[in-house]
Amino acid sequence: MRYLFPSDYMADPSAHVFGDRLYIYPSHDWESGIPENDNGDHFNMRDYHVLCMDDPDAPEAKDLGKILDVDDILWAGRQLWDSDVVEQGGRYYLIFSLKDKTDTFHLGVAVADRPEGPFTPMPDPIRGSYSIDPCVFKDDDGKIYVYFGGLWGGQLQRYRDNRALESAYLPEGDEPALPARVARMTDDVMQFVEEPRPVVIVDDEGRPLRANDPHRFFEASWMHKYNGTYYFSYSTGDSHLLCYATADNPYGPFRFRGELLQPVVGWTTHHSIVQWRGRWFLFHHDSAPSGGRTWLRSVKVAELQYNADGTLQLK
Ligand code: FUB
DSSP states (O other): OEESOTTSOEEEEEEEEETTEEEEEEEEOOOOOOOOOTTOTTOOOOEEEEEEESSTTOSSOEEEEEEEEGGGOTTOOEEEEEEEEEEETTEEEEEEEEEOTTSOEEEEEEEESSTTOOOEEOSSOOTTOOSSOOEEEEOTTSOEEEEEOOSGGGOGGGEETTEEOSSOOOOOTTSBOOOEEEEEBOTTSSSBSSOOEEEOEEOTTSOBOBTTOTTSOOEEEEEEEETTEEEEEEEOGGGOOEEEEEESSTTOOEEEEEEEEOOOSSSOOOEEEEEETTEEEEEEEESTTTTSOTTSOEEEEEEEEEOTTSOEEEO
């Protein structure tokens, strides 16, 4: 594993290959001066940059500069959290998490003609969107799906059946865990085609993971496909793992398959998985270079390998 961009603090790396180049879309961590709390007030992201690599073994990624600023987004309140990018029809769509002026998270869209931006934001969030951490996945048939959601500061506990609750409800103990959400996107990547559906993760007996399971979903959804199987990977938040689960379709249910990464330095763990030049890579972050400050994270990369039974592990 190695750090890819030591000269600034960046996190939540979403990596994609466009052309023959690898682009990394991270969150950009800034010092906030606010003590760490479960609401995530210590995070202070005000813009996005894009990093790129032309060689998988290059010692560092290159910063191509700022691609979007929070001040350019009409509906913005604060905090640009995790984002992701998909190509459609030769244009590039950045889907991002942002709090509106009432401090409520939604997902927004910004568009560019090139992967390196600049991205122009739409004037309103995606209708019916909520919570954080979008992962945009384009399937082999061209359909585009967005996976999203995050607990605690990510506000997922404020919603049930896609409606805001009067009081947030976080399941406990043996209750089924709160699932991530997935919705197909319109072909112009501007809106959901459908009501978001739950991304249910089940154990080997087909029973949904429970709220007290250290492997249950917390945030940081990622989707990739390998040999026709859909791999949904995610962070377990307060148990600090990256885990994955598989299905034969993009909606699931997904069968829990295992842990991908043990806890790193810092509270959060977050990642993306991408194939590049015949090799598979895990992009993630930790807070070691900042001395463990959760809100100041650094992007890393590690190589992955598949086993004959379809299980996935660090190489
Ligand atoms: O970067 C802010 C938040 O921290 C992300 O949205 C979460 O996934 C966690 O990494």
